């Protein structure tokens with residue numbers, strides 16, 4: 368289905384945001400997290416997992432091309448229930464895996480049947496090895512701390528992104544001191560929502576225990592639904608659908624305006 372690349376201004380809780388949104392993805396679609404942050408992976412270390420299978424051995428397997436099955440064979444289920452392609456903590460290893468895979472990785476992640484891929488691409492840097500994937504992604508979400516310095520940093524780095532309008536939207540982590548619509552106006556970006564700054568919810572998610580109700584989960588659910596509204600629909604006969612069973616499903620948030628072109 369679709370690749371959504373998440374990039375950060377300056378360490379606003381990007382990995383937690385991507386993970387929380389994937390955990391809250393609507394139950395009739397399937398989401399996996401792909402860690403491609405050139406600063407190094409977090410999830411395997413956070414959940415005390417060996418880094419294999421993951422991005423490094425996917426690079427070895429994909430030297431001559433990648434098919435969706437090969438990608439999925441290198442993913443694993445985290446204790447939170449989320450399926451993830453995890454990256455090694457070593458920035459050098461992530462960088463060399465991205466160099467080996469080149470544009471093939473983004474193309475493969477964007478075409479896994481019935482599966483949306485949420486990629487943690489790390490901070491925006493013009494020379495970031497993840498930029499090829501970001502530029503190839505049909506949807507990009509810029510994750511920002513809604514503070515003066517968070518906005519200033521994002522503003523300064525946005526030219527490095529040079530993503531055409533319509534493919535880029537904003538997500539804030541927290542709503543203070545500036546609400547997301549004000550940050551959106553400052554950065555001239557459509558707003559996909561605000562994820563709660565919720566230390567207890569983040570600790571719970573990152574502990575690997577079963578997801579519980581929290582502000583983090585509630586807001587992640589709203590954001591996940593908002594994003595899904597702009598991704599390609601399932602096939603004409605519901606191909607790719609998984610059974611509806613999410614007890615946390617909530618109605619769409621009102622008042623969040625995103626202008627991604629719909630591919631439906």
Ligand SMILES: Nc1ncnc2c1ncn2[C@@H]1O[C@H](COP(=O)(O)OP(=O)(O)OP(=O)(O)O)[C@@H](O)[C@H]1O
Nearest residue numbers: 378379380381382383384540563564565566569570
């Ligand atoms: N929404 C949130 N509410 C409360 N705490 C959070 C939130 N997001 C992240 N944190 C906390 O901040 C810390 C760093 O989070 P995370 O790893 O998601 O950041 P990051 O931006 O991906 O950092 P890095 O630059 O290292 O990749 C973690 O301890 C996490 O629990």
Ligand SMILES: [Mg+2]
Nearest residue numbers: 381382404409
């Ligand atoms: Mg991170």
